[in-house]
Amino acid sequence: MDAAELLLNRHSQPRLTYPGPDSAQLEAILQAGLRAPDHAGLTPWEFVVAEEAGLERLGEIYFRAAQADGAEGEALARARLLPTRAPMVITVIAKVTEHPKVPTIEQHLSAGCALMAMQMMALNxxxxGVWRTGTYARHPLVREALGVAGEDEIVGFLYLGTPQKPTQARTAPAMDPFVRRL
Ligand SMILES: Cc1cc2nc3c(=O)[nH]c(=O)nc-3n(C[C@H](O)[C@H](O)[C@H](O)COP(=O)(O)O)c2cc1C
Structure with a gap:
C-alpha cells in the first residue's frame, strides 16, 4: 500500500476475527515497532504478544483485576473475555530508563509511536487493528502481572486480526481549528 494512502485513510477496526497475523506478518509488525523514533537509542519498549492460550492468560489477569475491584456476575465474566475479541493482542509497554537528556514523556511517546507503527503495518x-487502553492499562494488578513498574506504562493493547467487515476511515476533522502559524 502506498504510504500516503495509508496515512490519509488509516482507521481502526474494532470488530476483528480469525485469522490473526501469521508468523511472517507478526515478524513484519514487530519490525515496524522496532523502527519507532527513539531519542538516544534507549529502545524504551516491550511488546508482549498474546494469542491462543496467551489471550486466556491475559483474560485471567483482567479477571483478577476486576474481581479485586469488586466486579461480579456479567461484568466479571466479561473481563475474562475482553482479550478474546481478536486473535492477537500485543501489549505495548513503555520501559523507562533514567537519562539526563530523555525525559519519561519522550520514552512513553516513543512506545506510542511503536504501537501506531505496528498498527499501520498490520493495515498494510x-x-x-485497534489501539485500546481502558482501566486495565493502569490497573496495579495488571501492571504487576505484566511486569510494569515505576515510570513504565502500558501505552496500549493493540488488538489485531482480520476485519469482520470492510470499514472506512471517518471523515478527518476540518484543519483550521488545529493549525496555526507563528
Ligand atoms: C492512547 C489511546 C487509547 C485508546 N483506548 C481506547 C479504548 O480503550 N477503547 C476504544 O474503543 N478506543 C480507544 N482508543 C481509540 C481507538 O483506538 C481509535 O483511534 C478511535 O476509535 C478512532 O478511530 P480511528 O482510529 O478509526 O480514527 C484509544 C486511542 C488512543 C490513542
Missing part, C-alpha cells in the same frame, strides 16, 4: 498487510 490487509489486516485490521
Amino acid at each position: 498487510l490487509g489486516l485490521g
Whole structure:
C-alpha cells in the first residue's frame, strides 16, 4: 500500500476475527515497532504478544483485576473475555530508563509511536487493528502481572486480526481549528 494512502485513510477496526497475523506478518509488525523514533537509542519498549492460550492468560489477569475491584456476575465474566475479541493482542509497554537528556514523556511517546507503527503495518498487510487502553492499562494488578513498574506504562493493547467487515476511515476533522502559524 502506498504510504500516503495509508496515512490519509488509516482507521481502526474494532470488530476483528480469525485469522490473526501469521508468523511472517507478526515478524513484519514487530519490525515496524522496532523502527519507532527513539531519542538516544534507549529502545524504551516491550511488546508482549498474546494469542491462543496467551489471550486466556491475559483474560485471567483482567479477571483478577476486576474481581479485586469488586466486579461480579456479567461484568466479571466479561473481563475474562475482553482479550478474546481478536486473535492477537500485543501489549505495548513503555520501559523507562533514567537519562539526563530523555525525559519519561519522550520514552512513553516513543512506545506510542511503536504501537501506531505496528498498527499501520498490520493495515498494510490487509489486516485490521485497534489501539485500546481502558482501566486495565493502569490497573496495579495488571501492571504487576505484566511486569510494569515505576515510570513504565502500558501505552496500549493493540488488538489485531482480520476485519469482520470492510470499514472506512471517518471523515478527518476540518484543519483550521488545529493549525496555526507563528
Ligand atoms: C492512547 C489511546 C487509547 C485508546 N483506548 C481506547 C479504548 O480503550 N477503547 C476504544 O474503543 N478506543 C480507544 N482508543 C481509540 C481507538 O483506538 C481509535 O483511534 C478511535 O476509535 C478512532 O478511530 P480511528 O482510529 O478509526 O480514527 C484509544 C486511542 C488512543 C490513542
